[in-house]
Structures are given as C-alpha cells and as structure tokens.
Amino acid sequence: MKTPFLLLFLLFVASSCFKEQPTQVDGALTLTLYIKFEDSFLNSIPVTIKTYDYNSISFSSITDSCGAVFFENIPYAEYLITIKSTAIVSSALNSNAMDTVTVIASTLITPTETSNNENTITDTIYTIASGAQPGLKINELYTVGPPNNMFYYSDQFFELYNSSEDTVYLDGMLFVRIYEMLEWASSIFQFPGEPLTGREYPVPPGAFVVAAKDAMDHTNIPNFPLPESVDLSHADWEFKNSMDYGDYDNPDVPNIDNIEVGCRTDFGIGLSTDVILITDGSDVNYFDGIAIESVIDGVEYSSLSTHLKDIEKEVDRGFGGVGLIKYSGKSLERVAVGFDSNNSSVDFEIIDHPTPGYQHE
Ligand SMILES: [Ca+2]
Ligand SMILES: [Ca+2]
Ligand SMILES: [Ca+2]
Ligand SMILES: [Ca+2]
CATH class of the missing domain: 2.60.40.1260 (Lamin Tail domain)
Structure with missing residues (x-):
C-alpha cells in the first residue's frame, strides 16, 4: 500500500515544480497599469493580461478608484493587455454631462532588460472608443x-x-x-x-x-x-x-x-x-x-x-x-x-x- 502514496507525492512534486519553474527561471514581474480614456482615469474597468510565453497564462483584475490595476509576481514575459468594457466618460457634446461608451484597448507590453532591477513596469494604457479602431x-x-x-x-x-x-x-x-x-x-x-x-x-x-x-x-x-x-x-x-x-x-x-x-x-x-x-x-x-x-x-x-x-x-x-x-x-x-x-x-x-x-x- 506504499506505492499510491509515493505516486501521489511524486505527482505533487512534479506539478508544483511545473508551476514554479517559469518564475524561478526567468524571474517575476510586477505590472502596474493606469487605464485612461482621453484625459480621465477609468475605475472599475476589467483588465486582462495574457502571455503566450508560458502556455497561455492569463490574469484579470479590475482598476481601482485611481484607474490603476496591479499584477504582482507574475512570470517575467511579454503580455498582451486587452480591455473591452463599458465606461462612464465625459460627454463629447456637454462638458457637464457624462456618457456611457464602450472602451477598448489591445496593447503589447514587453519587459526589457533595461527596465530596472526589480522587474517592475508601470505604464499607462490609453483606451479608445469602440468603433475608433483602424478599419x-x-x-x-x-x-x-x-x-x-x-x-x-x-x-x-x-x-x-x-x-x-x-x-x-x-x-x-x-x-x-x-x-x-x-x-x-x-x-x-x-x-x-x-x-x-x-x-x-x-x-x-x-x-x-x-x-x-x-x-x-x-x-x-x-x-x-x-x-x-x-x-x-x-x-x-x-x-x-x-x-x-x-x-x-x-x-x-x-x-x-x-x-x-x-x-x-x-x-x-x-x-x-x-x-x-x-x-x-x-x-x-x-x-x-x-x-x-x-x-x-x-x-x-x-x-x-x-x-x-x-x-x-x-x-x-x-x-x-x-x-x-x-x-x-x-x-x-x-x-x-x-x-x-x-x-x-x-x-x-x-x-x-x-x-x-x-x-x-
Ligand atoms: Ca467610427
Ligand atoms: Ca476626400
Ligand atoms: Ca443614383
Ligand atoms: Ca452603374
């Protein structure tokens, strides 16, 4: 009856090694993104980041009241940032009014070796109104x-x-x-x-x-x-x-x-x-x-x-x-x-x- 336990133990070690490997090999990254539309920071906006470097890992979070979203200790990799969300933005026709529009963004963020030693990236992502993309x-x-x-x-x-x-x-x-x-x-x-x-x-x-x-x-x-x-x-x-x-x-x-x-x-x-x-x-x-x-x-x-x-x-x-x-x-x-x-x-x-x-x- 020893074999199954050993097998489970080995499976556990193998799976935990597999999950840890990317961060151990290439280091971790902390990403801070400020999400804007025109002059305004956007709060409560879902942001998804995805990398293809490690079998398509993705993470999602939501911007805080300052329009910021944080991803801590994620694998050091290139990430595609995608946003598609309704947002309350200043009206185009009346400066005292607000409009609801769909904002979108799709941006690639690539950490470079010169970023800094701590592997932290802070960037601003500018969304555009859906329908404003090239076409x-x-x-x-x-x-x-x-x-x-x-x-x-x-x-x-x-x-x-x-x-x-x-x-x-x-x-x-x-x-x-x-x-x-x-x-x-x-x-x-x-x-x-x-x-x-x-x-x-x-x-x-x-x-x-x-x-x-x-x-x-x-x-x-x-x-x-x-x-x-x-x-x-x-x-x-x-x-x-x-x-x-x-x-x-x-x-x-x-x-x-x-x-x-x-x-x-x-x-x-x-x-x-x-x-x-x-x-x-x-x-x-x-x-x-x-x-x-x-x-x-x-x-x-x-x-x-x-x-x-x-x-x-x-x-x-x-x-x-x-x-x-x-x-x-x-x-x-x-x-x-x-x-x-x-x-x-x-x-x-x-x-x-x-x-x-x-x-x-
Ligand atoms: Ca248009
Ligand atoms: Ca013309
Ligand atoms: Ca005609
Ligand atoms: Ca004709």
Missing part, C-alpha cells in the same frame, strides 16, 4: 450640393478609406441612412457579393473608395454649367436603385443597389443633417433595426450646433458639419485621413471643395 472609415461626406439656383444636389458622394493594415472587402456591405437611431433606417443599399465572406471587392490598406449618388460629370451637364461641382464619372461605385428607372446608371461604374422592399428612389442623403452608416451586411433585416455589432463606421452631421443626436453614442459620440450651408459646394472630411475617435465633433472639418479619392491638405 474602413467614412472619410468624406459631400452632401450640400454645388452653388446653383436649381436646388441641384445629385453630385453628392461618400468617400471611404481603409485605415487598417489589412485588405477589407466591400462584398455585401450596406450603406444605411438613419432616420432616428439604429432601430429606424430610412435608406438601405447594398454592395454586391456575400457579406463577411465575399472576396470580390477588395480595398487595400490606404486606399480610397468613392461612392457617388450618380457617377457622372456634374460639372459638364448640357445647358447647366456647374463649374464648382465635381466630376464623378470615374467614381468607384454609384448608388443605383434598380427599381427607379429614372435613376442614372453609368455602365462603367458598378452599382450599390437598394434592398428596401417597395423603395423606388435613389439613396437618400440629407443635405445638411443626417446619419450615414456602413455596416458589414450581416444584418439585412432592417425591420427590427440595424444590429450595432454590424456597424463598421457611422457619422452624424448637422449644420446646427443645437442639433440633438439621432444615433446612439456608441456609433458616434458627437456630430460634424456645424455651419454647413446648403448649395455652398463645401464638403465634410476627417481632419486627417482615416482619423476616427468616434466623435465626429472633433474628427471632421468643413473643407472648401470636395476631394473625391484623396485627402484635403
């Missing part, structure tokens, strides 16, 4: 129409930009115009191809995509000169409702088509106030609203500073375009190409002339 962005919205006295605005277009390091695919993606909040879409057009899995319509990193309402040269319409309009005859895409027989169709430019049952009009774009989304197309059932998980980017704009938001703050914390004037020929573009903090109040500026396919200076 396909609505980079420019040209909505107001050119200077003219005929109420002409068919030269509207959107410009997308891929700010990520990966090719993205437009297959099956949606352009959605929102009437009020995600539950109420008022125009919904779809790129051809299979959502999520299609690979027909690539957008390489750093590439622009111009989606015109009508892909024609709007500066050169017979008997209707609009020199301050824009030539969109070489746009990458055009909105074309196949049930709207009067909707212009450039045969050389592929179409983004309406999917709303019974809709027979072109994609609707408000001149000086609206909400425009691009989604991954995984939710095409618009009757019960647009699933927020499917939203890739969303921009709200309004010419009026007193405007009340028409989209959830998880999509856009603010709105751009204050001061936009109808038929002024001006455009709304991100302050720097692809720059997105999920707050269009600071992400966008009004520019004097549209810049389809490139970023303004």
Whole structure:
C-alpha cells in the first residue's frame, strides 16, 4: 500500500515544480497599469493580461478608484493587455454631462532588460472608443450640393478609406441612412457579393473608395454649367436603385443597389443633417433595426450646433458639419485621413471643395 502514496507525492512534486519553474527561471514581474480614456482615469474597468510565453497564462483584475490595476509576481514575459468594457466618460457634446461608451484597448507590453532591477513596469494604457479602431472609415461626406439656383444636389458622394493594415472587402456591405437611431433606417443599399465572406471587392490598406449618388460629370451637364461641382464619372461605385428607372446608371461604374422592399428612389442623403452608416451586411433585416455589432463606421452631421443626436453614442459620440450651408459646394472630411475617435465633433472639418479619392491638405 506504499506505492499510491509515493505516486501521489511524486505527482505533487512534479506539478508544483511545473508551476514554479517559469518564475524561478526567468524571474517575476510586477505590472502596474493606469487605464485612461482621453484625459480621465477609468475605475472599475476589467483588465486582462495574457502571455503566450508560458502556455497561455492569463490574469484579470479590475482598476481601482485611481484607474490603476496591479499584477504582482507574475512570470517575467511579454503580455498582451486587452480591455473591452463599458465606461462612464465625459460627454463629447456637454462638458457637464457624462456618457456611457464602450472602451477598448489591445496593447503589447514587453519587459526589457533595461527596465530596472526589480522587474517592475508601470505604464499607462490609453483606451479608445469602440468603433475608433483602424478599419474602413467614412472619410468624406459631400452632401450640400454645388452653388446653383436649381436646388441641384445629385453630385453628392461618400468617400471611404481603409485605415487598417489589412485588405477589407466591400462584398455585401450596406450603406444605411438613419432616420432616428439604429432601430429606424430610412435608406438601405447594398454592395454586391456575400457579406463577411465575399472576396470580390477588395480595398487595400490606404486606399480610397468613392461612392457617388450618380457617377457622372456634374460639372459638364448640357445647358447647366456647374463649374464648382465635381466630376464623378470615374467614381468607384454609384448608388443605383434598380427599381427607379429614372435613376442614372453609368455602365462603367458598378452599382450599390437598394434592398428596401417597395423603395423606388435613389439613396437618400440629407443635405445638411443626417446619419450615414456602413455596416458589414450581416444584418439585412432592417425591420427590427440595424444590429450595432454590424456597424463598421457611422457619422452624424448637422449644420446646427443645437442639433440633438439621432444615433446612439456608441456609433458616434458627437456630430460634424456645424455651419454647413446648403448649395455652398463645401464638403465634410476627417481632419486627417482615416482619423476616427468616434466623435465626429472633433474628427471632421468643413473643407472648401470636395476631394473625391484623396485627402484635403
Ligand atoms: Ca443614383
Ligand atoms: Ca452603374
Ligand atoms: Ca467610427
Ligand atoms: Ca476626400
């Protein structure tokens, strides 16, 4: 009857050796992380750290009232810090108010031999609003129409930009115009191809995509000169409702088509106030609203500073375009190409002339 006890004893020694080995060999690490969003430290935020150096060990903790989280005596290794949590942050529109947003972070921390002798690391992790991470962005919205006295605005277009390091695919993606909040879409057009899995319509990193309402040269319409309009005859895409027989169709430019049952009009774009989304197309059932998980980017704009938001703050914390004037020929573009903090109040500026396919200076 001695053997089982010996076996258990040996198992115990073996397992405890295995657990202790990493710290004995490479030393221990103490990690102190301060978690911030913009200027504020975030309390009560779960933080997970994970290393692949020792069979995927992970640790989790929650920030204290100072926004700090501590990991003591963990194996000396490189750690991936991940955060995804709702947080109460200062409102983008009213300095006296607070908003609830989802904040995210994903950062690698690598201890270096020069860190210091005690193997302690103190660092600050800056979270961003979910939706602000690199990806396909609505980079420019040209909505107001050119200077003219005929109420002409068919030269509207959107410009997308891929700010990520990966090719993205437009297959099956949606352009959605929102009437009020995600539950109420008022125009919904779809790129051809299979959502999520299609690979027909690539957008390489750093590439622009111009989606015109009508892909024609709007500066050169017979008997209707609009020199301050824009030539969109070489746009990458055009909105074309196949049930709207009067909707212009450039045969050389592929179409983004309406999917709303019974809709027979072109994609609707408000001149000086609206909400425009691009989604991954995984939710095409618009009757019960647009699933927020499917939203890739969303921009709200309004010419009026007193405007009340028409989209959830998880999509856009603010709105751009204050001061936009109808038929002024001006455009709304991100302050720097692809720059997105999920707050269009600071992400966008009004520019004097549209810049389809490139970023303004
Ligand atoms: Ca059209
Ligand atoms: Ca066409
Ligand atoms: Ca965004
Ligand atoms: Ca542009």
